Amino acid sequence: MPHFDLPLDQLRGYRSQVAEPDGFQEFWDATLAQARGFDLDAVFTPVDSGLRTVATSDVVFRGFAGAPVRAWLHLPAHREGPLPGVVEYAGYGGGRGLAHENTVWAAAGYAHLVMDTRGQGSGWRGGVTADAAPEAGDPAAPGFMTRGIADPDSYYYRRVFTDAVRAVEALRAHDGVDPDRVAVAGGSQGGGIALAVSGLVDDLSAVMADVPFLCDFPRALSVADSDPYQEVVRYLKVHRDRVDQVMRTLAHFDGSVMARRAAAPALFSVGLMDGVCPPSTVFAAYNAYAGAKDIAVYPYNGHEGGAEHHQVEKFRWLAATL
Amino acid sequence: MPHFDLPLDQLRGYRSQVAEPDGFQEFWDATLAQARGFDLDAVFTPVDSGLRTVATSDVVFRGFAGAPVRAWLHLPAHREGPLPGVVEYAGYGGGRGLAHENTVWAAAGYAHLVMDTRGQGSGWRGGVTADAAPEAGDPAAPGFMTRGIADPDSYYYRRVFTDAVRAVEALRAHDGVDPDRVAVAGGSQGGGIALAVSGLVDDLSAVMADVPFLCDFPRALSVADSDPYQEVVRYLKVHRDRVDQVMRTLAHFDGSVMARRAAAPALFSVGLMDGVCPPSTVFAAYNAYAGAKDIAVYPYNGHEGGAEHHQVEKFRWLAATL
Amino acid sequence: MPHFDLPLDQLRGYRSQVAEPDGFQEFWDATLAQARGFDLDAVFTPVDSGLRTVATSDVVFRGFAGAPVRAWLHLPAHREGPLPGVVEYAGYGGGRGLAHENTVWAAAGYAHLVMDTRGQGSGWRGGVTADAAPEAGDPAAPGFMTRGIADPDSYYYRRVFTDAVRAVEALRAHDGVDPDRVAVAGGSQGGGIALAVSGLVDDLSAVMADVPFLCDFPRALSVADSDPYQEVVRYLKVHRDRVDQVMRTLAHFDGSVMARRAAAPALFSVGLMDGVCPPSTVFAAYNAYAGAKDIAVYPYNGHEGGAEHHQVEKFRWLAATL
Amino acid sequence: MPHFDLPLDQLRGYRSQVAEPDGFQEFWDATLAQARGFDLDAVFTPVDSGLRTVATSDVVFRGFAGAPVRAWLHLPAHREGPLPGVVEYAGYGGGRGLAHENTVWAAAGYAHLVMDTRGQGSGWRGGVTADAAPEAGDPAAPGFMTRGIADPDSYYYRRVFTDAVRAVEALRAHDGVDPDRVAVAGGSQGGGIALAVSGLVDDLSAVMADVPFLCDFPRALSVADSDPYQEVVRYLKVHRDRVDQVMRTLAHFDGSVMARRAAAPALFSVGLMDGVCPPSTVFAAYNAYAGAKDIAVYPYNGHEGGAEHHQVEKFRWLAATL
Amino acid sequence: MPHFDLPLDQLRGYRSQVAEPDGFQEFWDATLAQARGFDLDAVFTPVDSGLRTVATSDVVFRGFAGAPVRAWLHLPAHREGPLPGVVEYAGYGGGRGLAHENTVWAAAGYAHLVMDTRGQGSGWRGGVTADAAPEAGDPAAPGFMTRGIADPDSYYYRRVFTDAVRAVEALRAHDGVDPDRVAVAGGSQGGGIALAVSGLVDDLSAVMADVPFLCDFPRALSVADSDPYQEVVRYLKVHRDRVDQVMRTLAHFDGSVMARRAAAPALFSVGLMDGVCPPSTVFAAYNAYAGAKDIAVYPYNGHEGGAEHHQVEKFRWLAATL
């Protein structure tokens, strides 16, 4: 059934039942402090992407536990003065891709940093960053969703979210960038990461989360009919005795919890026929979001959401916001 | 089975059994002459696409029977002198899209014209050009493949190929373009159209046809397991008495026939697991292609073919060729 | 889930939220007046269908904008005096078929006219009537549901419904038919067309609408999980900015609106597991139907509904009604 | 792949490797003699089908082991003198249906007997005849294909084929029928039964077998990708030690064996994309058929084969043959 | 949607609307009395299963109408004194299997009788017991669910449930078994049979029903999306006039009715994502169960339910209960 989730008027009032877990603040404070114990060491190396209007650098910086994380930095080839910046996170399974693959924010006049997602990048857009962590080999279902899920400390997204916070710092470290005008953005997993960063970094200027993933896990596991949420379901099918344990871990990474700590203005988008990131899970985060906010609703779209049509909205919104 | 078609060594020698139909030359000469009986009337109207590194114009020109055809022209915002150009045709079901959607050749330093495909543009990338022709409402199976298929004169692709030839003329008509250095390009249907143009326009400088569609129809109808080739199969399931008639029509539009008339250097690509445009149909056109040629073989790819990986190859090849 | 729609007791009270659009009456008055500005020119040419108990004629009459529309007229080979008649409309994708294909009402003693649906007839039962209209080539998703959907004037079903009204006139024009005893009938799209005719023709004697299509579009787009309703969803997926415009067009053709104007006695049928024409959309039309009415509910059937079992009900009901 | 079976030129020469089993003649002689040990007791009871041009009788006669088998006899309502007749057998899962459902041969001027298939008739067209036999409850996979498959004596189709022979006798026993002009016909399973009758009854006048089932079992189990042949595959998946035993049973019922004994003129049809009754299995029977023969080849059709298009061919062929 | 059925808190209060049919008690009293009119004749023949720690006997006893039913009896190879016993019934489509296939209760120290299900055993685990009954060949949809469904007297599960009661008697008849400590158990169909036996045999010591089938048929036909419940839906799709008749038959075999008569302590299990035996149908039986009871809820499991994880629960529960 196309509209399988709650009707729109109920979505607008829907609230997740996930509570912020005890020790949430301390957990993330300690995590980020640990990462910042390593120098950022952001290095920018120009490459020839084949494009002429955009200048691209290969980026490496230190993320979680100081491990190297890769990114691309795209800048307009012709530019003057420091630029406002956009840090973009990738959808599930993809990496930063090839140097020319995704330069839209640079083409629109911004400094555009595309972060590689550790371990990912063999599903659609390629990636090169390893998930260098002892827990990476813990028993898990295929995919990244249950990697280290037994505990918040070992969970995969602890490392990813930390990398993402450090990526903002890496962009700000570039001398072509105005560090006071930085947005984070992403679709699906990228949107979920952007929401996490919105709750973990105080001084962002804007957040754009399209059809965000990683929100309201209990609801998501109940209504999403496909991967990647179903990876957790498959894990729990086998590990029947770990439901509470897994739910406790996930609460530390839930976009509907992170959003309560956010302050920057945010633009969300949602597809009402999205079976991958169901609309109720998106509204769970949106309704909880503590900053100024707006949401674009695409009633007949699935997980593609607003796509390029919404890109136009984002061009306008970001120009007005940043 | 992933590798469902012939093994690669047989593909390299495979030849289509489609003969050039009698009157083929006259058919196309008359068709193009008729179209050229109308002024081209190419009009370029600047638009704000949201991008800053690329300048875009809305284009309208007269195509088949003088009907208006739309396109985008993208140019690097900072440029000097006339540029070499690329005319790009869209994959099946898509149109020219929004103004910022597809600007890669402009970003790479070329004048980049993206033609709308008449009637299409409601399947993935949007379009706005009508298939303004009396035959558009003839009984046909859903889709564009059997529209007017009863006769070469009324067949849908007669109109599309003519538009495509005129699109080359429209690009050449722009004063920022070097008319002696124009390439045509496209993937899937766009590749099929590019091949048709390679056979219908004498003085092209380069042809890039990725996983081209519309090649070696009899083979395609036998081995392709999905749309759009299956649209013809569904039509013939009902119209059991029109097999020969339909095959005669299709021979006038077959990329493996068109390729025999081509002269420009060409770069093909093929995915050996491509069930949409099976590798034997691609090699049917490649092996018949009369100009200088090369083909990139992606052994474990389906219809996505080389995608962005192959884009890098095209950057290199076109820079060396044009 | 087999029973995916509302439970039966709620279905019996369900009401569509589609309002009759402003100017509806004028729109249809003008449309039919325009068509009637052309002579009907109904011509009946006997053919040999291979059957001996039924005599069949090839029919052509003028439909929308005077364009020719084809049909079959079947009469019992042995008959006396003028017969009551049944005009039957085809399901989506089918045409009138071959001369012997569908003669059941003639075999039951009626004059039976089977109308070809313009443009259709390449999906299951063959057809030969073109959708001869300038708008036929407007950008649309494959299929007929979005052809000309940008405006009520250009919408495909404006032409089809007009043809259908003229088909009643064509049957009445035959001298073997009693023009005061004419029913309209059809299943799925045919049922939707019959409902439209029930609202557009005042003096019908009976209406039989099985699992009717084209009813309560907003609900249908929300709950139907397959084509043809999904064609509109696919269109709106791309043309995200046209939702209101499309809904306005569709309201002019909605069976739940048409039914409010009907007067003839009607027999509906519905399958409670019908994912193509969901039961709530059928009840939306049934509950709104202004004439005497009954509905046969098939609790464990999908879109096949009552099929031949219901045909027996229709034999009885029509004999008692006409 | 649409054309998954042998190419047409190889199909025309293809021969089944199934040999006639020892004792085949004796097996069938004894089987039919046993059945004929019971009186036929064909009783014809007029019913009101709702049709006026065709007069229908409910038929009951004694089939295998004297058990009652039901059928419909349809005659043109207006007729003179004894008519040639057609005995029609149903496709898999269907029964004789309702009284008005299938009267096409009567409408075409023949006496038309539609036999119920014992046990079947709950899948698509309804049926009422029980498979009254002690072996009916033997362990078997769901469906009819493996019922009693352990031995030719207990196999389900021994009973069905015997019923089918007796059905010819029942039609001949009606005084409105010319017993010297009787054809047998059917599609899919009905075609397989018709082929069996062609080998078991000496004095038939014509045989029409469309996309026949039950032919060249070893080939069918290797290439058919769907039910009902797959029922046997599923049975053998569990009963891994009965492959030879099952193949021996099936050889007694194989259309490619039966066809070697046929004498009446025959018209076959085949769809080259038929995954249910693959073309090689149809040609196995056709190429073995010992009587005069022709075959209509539908290159782009699946199991629907020629359908109503081929019905026109059968009208012509039967009129010329009978 | 994974959680397609009622939420857990509503499941805990859900009640089936199926009433015990009139004459239910008499129907079953007469049925069992008829079966007990035959001697049980339980015969135990040792076989070599290949195992060394478990000793297995081939069992045959007289079931419904005195027909032979097969089973395996597994005993620990090293044992002292009479053992408590478990009679286990198989899931749909399976039989008793090979001698070594399922010996878990014997390995755990119990006398373990695995009953063959008449007619079944060609779908996954093999079987050898025929459904020797005249009604076995009645018209029915493929599968066992609609065999003889026209009447409670002829319904397939009348015979199966009677066999199952007699199987308890057969186990008790073995001199290595303590007849006062006998449990019944099974998953899916086996669970449904165990529930039936819980209502038909007074002096059981324990009942273990995992994801039981055959419960609350009207609900099941509305929400189950797959076989075997869908077999009944398919039957009713064709036999549209037998809905009430079929529902009346099924009420005599409904686990939610049987459970009201149970007295032995019971352990249920349920998977909240089970689309084969939906959770509401399991809770319909559980909530109605008249004896002491507990239920293990597996929130992220489908029809596999608790599987080996739940086996550990059963080891503990049965040791504490028996």
Add this chain to the structure above:
Amino acid sequence: MPHFDLPLDQLRGYRSQVAEPDGFQEFWDATLAQARGFDLDAVFTPVDSGLRTVATSDVVFRGFAGAPVRAWLHLPAHREGPLPGVVEYAGYGGGRGLAHENTVWAAAGYAHLVMDTRGQGSGWRGGVTADAAPEAGDPAAPGFMTRGIADPDSYYYRRVFTDAVRAVEALRAHDGVDPDRVAVAGGSQGGGIALAVSGLVDDLSAVMADVPFLCDFPRALSVADSDPYQEVVRYLKVHRDRVDQVMRTLAHFDGSVMARRAAAPALFSVGLMDGVCPPSTVFAAYNAYAGAKDIAVYPYNGHEGGAEHHQVEKFRWLAATL
């Protein structure tokens, strides 16, 4: 098509084209030497599995790089003297399971060690052993097939095969086991591991490989239509430039290479409709196997192969061989 691979007579002669890579011997010598640089430290801790006829111990030993690997050791509860042993490896995605889950070889009188597969055990049978290795987080497609695939040194199966060799040593280290009579066994991935061990351990007494995985990778990637082989295809779809590199890695782990070094008697099995481990890949290993060998061919089975039917064959064969 059920029989999608080569016909059986060609399978019997089929040879893989994979050559033993240069340095293969040294690679494995060094790998095993490195692992044996750590003490085996096999520890056996009795647990209560719930079973009474089998005594089970939790096992931990040091595998690749000395990391802990878990297993179960099952022994008959009543036994005398040292027993012959079977080391069993699990199918893809499964772990050692719960203590009672898989004890068949102990029930048959053998010492039965079930090794956990590092990282796996969240797909069907649970597991607890981590893939403790720095390379575990390298960019890879979901699943285990491409983990560390960039190089033989980092490839996942290097670690698994080493664990498997050490598991044989762990079983031999138990004082209830006769170290001179040890077999290895497994199905699918377990069969592939068993084949690897057959090539890496000189003094095995028997090898049982059912429908083995990890054989003849180039062929497998060409013909297998499902996971896990498709994981590699998906990886290569993205990493188009690593085909040769990946093939080089895989050659070090290919069962068709390993088999050339085997010496112990072996029993294989194969399902001719197996789309997961296609029959040609199984025969590639079987035909290359250097020891005494036999293969059971199941013509109508898929990846389930001979299952419990073949278990009986293995009981017989192992008793005769060991």
